[in-house]
Amino acid sequence: MLPELFFGYYASAIVIFSLLVVTRSNPVHSIMWMLLLFFHIAGLYLFLNAEFIAAIQVIVYAGAILVLFLFVVLLLNLREELKVKKFIGSWPAGLFIAAALLVIILSVVKSFVPGPAGKYSIEFIKQETHTKALGTLLYTDYLFPFEIASLVLLVAIIGAIVLAKRKKGN
C-alpha cells in the first residue's frame, strides 16, 4: 500500500506542477514551479532505486539548467511578457486531443502485461550499487549510444553559437 501511495503522490504532483509551469503568465513563477517539478521527478527516481540519476536530476536540472532559465528570464522584459497572451486561439483543440489520448492510454494500460524482466533486479542493484551498475553499462554495452549522445550535445552547442552569436556574414 505504501509504495502505491508514494508513487501516487509523486505522479499526481508531477502532473499538477507541469500544468502550473505552462499556465503561469509570469515566467519567474513558472520557473519556481519547475524547480518543484524537478525535485519530484528526482523523488520518483529514488523510488526506483536509481539514486545516481536522482542526484544528477537535482544537480544538473534543478541546479544548473534552472539557473540558466532564470538568467534568460532576467534578460526578458517581464512587464511586456505579462501582457502577452499565454495560449494561441486553438488551445481547446489541443486540450481535446490530449484528453482523448489520456482516455485511450488509460483504457489500454489495463491490459498491459510487463515483459520478461532483465538481470537488473532491485537486489542486483542493491548489491552492485546503482552508480557502478549504470557506469559499467554506459561504458560497455551502451558505449555506442553514449558516444552518439556526445555528438548530439556538440551539435546543440554549434547550433546555439550559429543562431545566437554571429553578426551578418560577408
Place this chain on the structure above:
Amino acid sequence: MPFVMPDLGPVMPEIVMTCLALLILLADLVIKRKETIAFLSIASAAIVTYLLAGSAGITFKGMFIADNYSLFFKLIFMLNVILTVLISVKYIAIEKVNFGEYYSLILFSTLGMMLMASAGDLIVLYLGLELMALSAYVLAGFLRHDIKSNEAAIKYFLLGSFASAFLLYGISMIYGLTGTTDIYKIGEEVNRLIGESKISTSSPIHPFTHSPLLLSIVMFAAAFSFKIAAVPFHMWAPDVYEGAPTSVTAFMSVGPKAAGFAVLGRVFLTAFGAARIEWTGILIPIAALTMAVGNIVAISQTNIKRMLAYSSIAHAGYMLLGIIAGTSEGMASVLNYMLIYAFMNIGAFAVVIMLRSEGFKGDNISDYEGLAKTHPLAAALMLVFMFSLTGIPPTAGFMGKFYLFMSAVSAGYVWLAVTAVIFSAISAYFYLRIVMYMYMKEPKAEVQLSASPGIALALAITVIAVLIIGVLPSKVISVARIAAAGF
C-alpha cells in the same frame, strides 16, 4: 564485467564521417574561402561513400547493422549531401550566411541519418534521429535575420520535439512489453505476444489483438509520420520548407524523409512484422490522407517552395504504399523511388535556387512566367523535373511510381493503387501549371539567373539521372531488390 573491444569495421564510415565533420568545423577557422570548405565537404562525402563499400556487418551487440538495406539508404544520403552542397555554395553567399558551420551541420545531420538507417536498437535509432533533427532545426533557422527562417526553425523544433516525445513513449511501451530495445529481439517477442493473444481471442484475425502493443505501434507511426511529413503530422512542412533557406529545404525534403522511411521500414517490417494486420490498418488511412491532402492543397499554392512542400507530402504518401505492401518487392520499390525522388526533387530545387538573386526572391510561381523565352535551358530543365514529379514517361518519376503501384497491386491493395493513380493525375495540374507558365506566358519582369559551376554540375547530374533511370530503370531496381532482400 570485462570489456571486449567491439568490432569497429562496420561503423568505420560513421567514425570517419564524424572526424571529417569535426575537421571541417576546425578548418573553418583557418580557411577563409568558403568554396574550399564546400569542396572539403563534398570530398568527405566521397571518402565515406568509398568506405561504405567495405563495411558490412553487425557490431556493438546488434546495435549497429551495416547491411545492404542501410547501404542503399546511406548512398542516398551521400548523394543528398553532394547535391545539396553543390547548390548551396552560391546561394548561401547571396543570402549572406556564408559560414563554415553550415557544411559541418549538414554532415552531422547526415551522420544522424546514417545511424538511423543502421540502427539495430531503438536507443541508437532515437539518438540518430535527434542528431539528424537538431542539426536540421539549426539549418532551418540559418537565415537568422529573416523572420520566416526563425519561424521555420522554432516550428520545426517544437513540433519535432513533440514527435520525439511520441517516439519515446512508444519505445518505453514496447520496452515494457518485451523487456528489450533490440529491434530483432522485439520482433521475436511481438511474434510471441501476437500468437498468445490470437489464442486467447476467439476470432483469428481480430483487428485489435493486443491493445498495448497497438498503442505502441500508433506512437511509432505518429513519430515516423512526422519525419516523413505524412498527414495528419504534416502541418510543419509547408511553413518550414518555405521559411528555411532553399538549399536546406532541398536537403530536408530528401534526407530526413529517406531516413524516416529507413526506420519505418526496419521497425515496422522487422520489430512489428508479426503485427502486420494491425499496422497496415494504421498506415493505409495515413497513406490515403497524405496523397489526398498533399495533392489537393498543392493546387492552391502561389509560392513554389510551399507547392514543393505539399508535393513532398504527396510523395511520402506514394512511398507509404510500398511499406504497406509489406513485401521485399514493396520495400525495393520504396528504395528505388527514394533514390529517384532525391534526383528529381533536388533538381527542381536547384532551378528554384537559380532564380534567387541579389534583391530578388524568385520563389513565387508567377516568377516563372515566360521563363522559356528569357532562359530556355533553365525552363527545359524545370520541365523535365516537373514531368518526373508528375510521373510522365520517359522520366524516372514514372518508373518509380510504376514499381510502387505495382507492388501495392501485387500485395492485393488494388483500390489503394487506383487511389494513388487518381491523385497523381490530380498532381499533374499543379506541376504542369509551372510548365504552362514558363512556356505559354509572356515574361512579366526581367528574371536574373544566378548560375554557378556548382549548380550547373548538380543540374547536369540530376537531369541525366532522371532521364537515364527513366529509360533504363532495370539496373536501379535490381540493386534496390538486392538491398531489400532481407524483408
